[in-house]
Each structure stands twice: as C-alpha cells, then as structure tokens.
Amino acid sequence: MFRPEPELPLSPELEHLKSLVHEQKIVSEDLDEMVHDLKSEEASRINNEGTDRQLGFLVESLGTRVTESMLREVARMKRIIR
Numbered sequence: 001m002f003r004p005e006p007e008l009p010l011s012p013e014l015e016h017l018k019s020l021v022h023e024q025k026i027v028s029e030d031l032d033e034m035v036h037d038l039k040s041e042e043a044s045r046i047n048n049e050g051t052d053r054q055l056g057f058l059v060e061s062l063g064t065r066v067t068e069s070m071l072r073e074v075a076r077m078k079r080i081i082r
Contacts, residue, residue, distance in 0.1 A: 055067070058070070
C-alpha cells in the first residue's frame with residue numbers, strides 16, 4: 001500500500017532538480033521507467049535476502065496487521081491450489 005510522505009520543504013538540491021524538470025518540460029511519465037528500474041532492483045535485493053528481510057520490508061511498508069492478513073491470504077490460496 002502506498003503511503004504518501006508528508007510534504008516537507010525541498011532541499012536546495014531537489015529545488016534545483018525540480019526547476020530543471022520544469023525548464024525542460026519533463027513530466028512524471030518521463031521518469032516512470034527510471035523509478036521502476038530502481039525499485040525493481042531494490043525488490044530483487046530484498047527478495048534475495050530471504051524471508052526475514054521480506055517480512056521486515058512488508059511490516060515496515062504495510063504494518064503488522066496488514067502483513068499478517070496478507071500472509072493468511074497467501075496460505076489460503078496455496079491450500080486452494082493444491
């Protein structure tokens with residue numbers, strides 16, 4: 001689940017990059033592939049580190065209750081597939 005970060009003042013570096021984006025008429029969609037590739041690499045690293053790291057990431061991202069609910073759903077689907 002995506003949780004938007006609260007709006008904080010941008011650092012001078014990010015303000016500079018934001019100006020560059022505006023000046024060059026770059027839109028969000030122009031950055032999609034770059035962000036996707038980087039997050040995909042992060043997901044691969046997390047998955048390669050094993051179950052403990054995966055659970056830590058899920059709890060950090062979703063909270064314990066949602067993670068537990070999702071784990072129960074995974075287990076339920078595995079029982080159905082068998």
